[in-house]
Amino acid sequence: MFENLRLAIQGIWSHKMRSFLTMLGIIIGIASIIAIVSTIQGTSEQIKEDLIGAGLNSVNITLYDGDGEVGFYGDSNSATPVITEDQKRKVRKLENVVNATFYYSRSWSNVYYLDKSFSSGTVLGVDQEYLGTKGYVVQTGRGFVERDYKQFNKVALVDTNVVETLFLGENPIGKVLEIEQQPFTIVGIITQPDDYLPKMNSISDYEEMMNNTAGSILIPDKCWPIPYRFDEPQNVIIRADSTDSMSSAGKSTADILNANIDNQTNQTNYSYKADDIMEKVRSMQKLSESTSQQLIWIASISLLVGGIGVMNIMLVSVTERTSEIGLKKAIGARKKTILWQFLTEASMLTSFGGLIGVLSGIGLSKMVSKLTGTPSAISIPAIIGSVVFSMLIGVIFGLMPSVKAANLNPIDALRSE
């Protein structure tokens, strides 16, 4: 056995250039598979982290009209359901709900600082639970307090993006924003700690993060009607006590909110639905997996070509070493011994190729990740699988030449010199 390994390494080493060229197909095939798998896996892990959040376990509950999200709340529509204080209390009392927040949200509204427009930002009307539920902390200044709500104080919080884009890094505290011609005084800057960023709560948040990082402006929800005048549906985010209870907590919340909707009298089709984030994570991961599978099929063609190259070289090698094979048989080597010798050589050749391929693949995925900014994750099963698989290629494609060697007639083989 070890003798075979020694002979195989010697055989490969004595024809370095030829062995390397033979391995090339395997190297390229394995390298591309490893690179693809690492990149896809990295992306998929990133998606999962972004969507689930680092331990926030937050679930969005969104109002739907039929199958579509109720998006724009510009019109007064008396039929849109309003969440009552009683419902809010019930949601907060749910067993798996740690925290819940109810808030208004508006993009593309008229926001000015002096004469600078900031319509790309988002204005949110939030309750006191909002910061905690979203994982925000107050960086400078203060957050909203009881009296802001009681006295309808026209105060606002801005996130760090607003500080950057609208105030160009200047301290905004004490400055006045005009929201739909109503003055709001900035009292604090909020931020999400690094390990919460950029964690998303839903696919639309994810898209929003990608498209719009202009920033968020928060005002007390009691003040919402001051600039926007109408009562309108609220968004809901809850925080579940564990990742596993996210789905059930989301569903229970939606049930409570739906209990008040009177679709029949109003001839409407409203309902609250909880985002099943785990479901979305799975489907996004599945999508990236199926893409990677297609790519792997393409890479496999390179492996096939590599395998045929190995077969070809092994056949040449058997012909070259006919006399050696004849001699070995003459001095007592069994058929099986010869077979194993050549199979070992073929599979060593491809395993080496696989190993080099794995290393180049890791390097390649690191490079791709550096260049494009996509994350990469080294997958140990993929590495082990690749090496084992390339070994298998050696066995499969080495089989025919090895059988040929083992079946050589020793007399003819000896005569060949």
Next chain:
Amino acid sequence: MILDLQGICKNYYQGKMEVPVLHDVSFTMEEGEYVAIMGPSGSGKSTLMNIIGCLDKPSKGNFFLDGQDISKCSENQMSDLRLHKIGFVFQSYHLLPRQSALANVEMPLTYARVPKKERRERALRALARVDLSERVNFRPNQLSGGQMQRVAIARAIVNNPKLLLADEPTGALDSKSGAQVMELFQKLNEEGISVLMITHDADVAAHAHRMVMIRDGMLLEKE
């Protein structure tokens, strides 16, 4: 009796044509004997040697090696006979070029699954018997023809075979190294190994106890 051949025939096929090479060859050899086979080129000497060496089976006739009926042997059993009972020496040495003398001599022992340490000891002893203790780590291309043939002989005897088969072992050597090799065969025969040798050279054949002539595939014994 180490060899007992009864009415051995061997035919080769050239396309559909049957070419007879050995006709009804009967031949015996006692243990410890030293026999030379002579004959013109193409007379069938090597063909006979291959049958005796269990590399080939006769088309007709019975062949017993050390009492064992070869016609009943499987391929693996033939391999094992070659491994344990027979040592082969060829005109063109047939050493593995990339391996040291020691590794070449160890090779049959690996097939016999001898443990590594014992393998080394026995190979060194065999090389000492052919007077090559100083050259154990040399490669074939660093050795002279006579030295290469002695490495080949060491390889042939390392598994303690009963029978040494040599097909024109001095054919490629100058007369001086040829004489050395012949001396070696004589010494090994005196130590108890039976030797069967093909040769063209009458002087070489004179070393043997007995001489056998082959002509056109027929055997003629000669005193």
